[in-house]
Amino acid sequence: xxxxxGPRHRxxxxxxxxxxxxxxxPSLLLCLAEKSSYGYELIEQLGSFRLHSGNPDPGxxxxxxxxxxxxGYVESHWETGEAGPAKRMYTITADGISLLKAWAAELEERKxxxxxxxxxxxxxxxx
Amino acid sequence: xxxxxGPRHRxxxxxxxxxxxxxxxPSLLLCLAEKSSYGYELIEQLGSFRLHSGNPDPGxxxxxxxxxxxxGYVESHWETGEAGPAKRMYTITADGISLLKAWAAELEERKxxxxxxxxxxxxxxxx
DNA sequence: TCATCTATATGCTATTAACATATAGATGTT
DNA sequence: AACATCTATATGTTAATAGCATATAGATGA
Numbered sequence: 001x002x003x004x005x006g007p008r009h010r011x012x013x014x015x016x017x018x019x020x021x022x023x024x025x026p027s028l029l030l031c032l033a034e035k036s037s038y039g040y041e042l043i044e045q046l047g048s049f050r051l052h053s054g055n056p057d058p059g060x061x062x063x064x065x066x067x068x069x070x071x072g073y074v075e076s077h078w079e080t081g082e083a084g085p086a087k088r089m090y091t092i093t094a095d096g097i098s099l100l101k102a103w104a105a106e107l108e109e110r111k112x113x114x115x116x117x118x119x120x121x122x123x124x125x126x127x
Numbered sequence: 128x129x130x131x132x133g134p135r136h137r138x139x140x141x142x143x144x145x146x147x148x149x150x151x152x153p154s155l156l157l158c159l160a161e162k163s164s165y166g167y168e169l170i171e172q173l174g175s176f177r178l179h180s181g182n183p184d185p186g187x188x189x190x191x192x193x194x195x196x197x198x199g200y201v202e203s204h205w206e207t208g209e210a211g212p213a214k215r216m217y218t219i220t221a222d223g224i225s226l227l228k229a230w231a232a233e234l235e236e237r238k239x240x241x242x243x244x245x246x247x248x249x250x251x252x253x254x
Numbered sequence: 255t256c257a258t259c260t261a262t263a264t265g266c267t268a269t270t271a272a273c274a275t276a277t278a279g280a281t282g283t284t
Numbered sequence: 285a286a287c288a289t290c291t292a293t294a295t296g297t298t299a300a301t302a303g304c305a306t307a308t309a310g311a312t313g314a
Binding site: 038039040058059062063066083084085086087088 | 259263265
């Protein structure tokens with residue numbers, strides 16, 4: 001029974017299924033390492049990652065992008081040529097590639113940590 | 128370059144290595160499914176999990192335990208017989224076992240999600 | 255004209271990890 | 285006896301973030 005109530009708790013964080021996603025940053029970096037892109041498109045791309053159940057919050061994505069730029073991991077410029085409203089196109093920098101690499105190592109470690117946990121769980125249930 | 132400064136930012140969350148641990152609850156449940164235990168001992172046990180880099184924050188552990196009890200996933204009683212100060216011994220309930228099972232399924236899913244991400248990363252770097 | 259789609263952005267709240275500190279009984283040392 | 289240390293539990297505060305709501309505006313189509 002979750003102690004959370006009200007409209008802000010449709011996705012309560014206290015139960016396993018309702019995960020806080022902390023993977024917006026590494027996902028953005030991976031997408032941008034593949035090709036330059038912009039917020040609206042990146043939102044759709046992240047939506048297809050298993051790490052994100054459905055499209056991520058647009059607000060979160062735009063804020064992450066601005067921050068990554070402020071910190072020098074990506075660069076942006078306005079693209080006005082194409083159809084529709086102007087897009088802010090983002091390109092990953094060398095620092096961004098380094099950060100992505102660090103994320104990959106970290107996520108590899110987390111995978112191993114999860115495997116350890118699940119192994120312990122298996123050992124318990126097979127007793 | 129992280130925009131975080133000051134004493135509260137020795138462990139900045141924005142960089143891969145500085146992970147927020149969101150695994151105290153499932154770790155506690157797994158330990159308690161193995162055997163009844165108490166806060167101080169559980170802190171040490173969690174410290175040996177790869178999911179936790181070093182001993183977790185005692186405050187966090189004690190609060191998690193109280194909340195798990197409030198929500199019916201564990202039960203506790205004071206143990207005064209042994210040496211040292213009294214211990215609040217925790218025992219997992221049937222609901223707690225169910226919750227643990229749900230956590231295991233969720234962490235299995237997260238492991239798969241991480242594998243997907245890392246596979247994409249590998250594909251990129253092998254180009 | 256109006257609705258809808260594309261696109262970016264900001265404001266607010268709840269939750270949580272991290273950090274700091276408080277309390278107190280038990281044990282060991284001089 | 286006095287004192288430090290260890291065991292054990294607990295609370296107060298802050299910073300960071302996910303999630304939700306909302307604002308803005310140009311482009312497209314009916």
